Amino acid sequence: MSQLYASLFYQEQVTEIFSDRALLSYMIQVEVALAQAQAEVGVIPSTAASAIVEVSQTALAQIDVDALAVATGLAGNIAIPFVKQLTAIVKAQDAEAARYVHWGATSQDILDTACILQCRDALAQVETLLTQCYQTALTQAQTYRSQVMIGRTWLQQGLPITFGHKLARYASAFQRDLARIQAMKSRVFTAQLGGAVGSLASLQDQGSAVVQAFAQQLALSTPVCTWHGERDRIVEIASTLAMITGGLGKMARDWSLLMQTEIAEVFEPTAQGRGGSSTMPHKRNPVAAASVLAAANRVPALMASVYQSMVQEHERSLGGWHAEWLAIPEIFQLCAGALARTLDVLQGMQVNADNMHANLQCTQGLIMAEAVMMALAPHLGRLQAHHLVESACKTAVENGRHLKDVIAAMDDVQQYFSAEQINEIFQPESYLGNIQEQIDAVLMQAKGEAK
Structure with a gap:
């Protein structure tokens, strides 16, 4: 590099x-x-x-x-x-x-064992960064647990969530990554000494x-026995790093999309010379996301080489083992770099609550269609309620009206709900499901591990 x-x-x-x-x-x-x-x-x-x-x-x-x-x-x-x-x-x-x-x-005894020592020390650095990301995500999940925003599916507005819930999901992923690292240590940090063909004759x-x-x-x-030709230990280390890097890529994709001009809900930290454009003075580019996404793009290609290197000849291989020397250091470095960039963003991100609120309103109530349907379902049946709300949504879109106004004017709705009840149904805060319980569960899991 x-x-x-x-x-x-x-x-x-x-x-x-x-x-x-x-x-x-x-x-x-x-x-x-x-x-x-x-x-x-x-x-x-x-x-x-x-x-x-x-x-x-x-x-x-x-x-x-x-x-x-x-x-x-x-x-x-x-x-x-x-x-x-x-x-x-x-x-x-x-x-x-x-x-x-x-x-x-034999040569491979020295190089394999040296590689394991490198991996052990490098993984300690990765684990430290991962732990810091985990702790920061937990803190931010608590901070923003009640900050309502829109949840998106297929890049479209779906239902309300909270920003804290998104961060709790990140924290939960970090926790699983840390658990994977702990689980594999006794398997992978193993010495290699077998001599020419593994017999130590x-x-x-x-x-x-x-x-x-x-x-x-x-x-x-x-x-238990020599492992010159069986590369699963090296592959397990690399695979764990690849999963970590892929998870970071998902997070970077999220915050880069949230930084889009039309959304503008979350931003990377600011610094002199950071995220600018050589031609457009107004730009604020997600440079940390670019770095993390590049790593998430590169690591799978390197992993293909590592997986392919498992197919080795007899007691010691030709070429497969050698390919690890190129791939393993880069996978480690890219993973650690992506963790460092992610930690920087988690610690210093800027949240625009006003834009989160504005984006909740931009569909004129359409995001609450499921909430209306589920409120009506006990009275009309789920399928009939679906048809009624679907028709109301079409009317709202065609006439440029707020869905709440269309729903409130329907006889089938008025006989079951007052204006105040309809207004409550259309509050995003009232349709968050068990998000707070999920956040609590993530936080409680962390507290349990800390004991």
């Missing part, structure tokens, strides 16, 4: 986690854990492990990144030339210890003990 665009689509901390130097740091951490685990079990001398640990403190600064980049293109993965450089760095300090660098492991009868010690060194789960 160009640095010129990074601030628009990405999030700084997650971008750093997937930087080249960070990857090398994670790989060093994995090699150190491998040596420590093998020394603990007695596979390599403890003196060798101690030397590798000591050298690792300064190894990152000694790696020739430019040479590594060139060699990676020839080797097919970064681990091969990386291990050569790391071994040389250790050898310069302790030739005997250098013999035990990368002992019994190079470690003879010590393979299982080394794997367990290796996982413990990194605070990862111990795998």
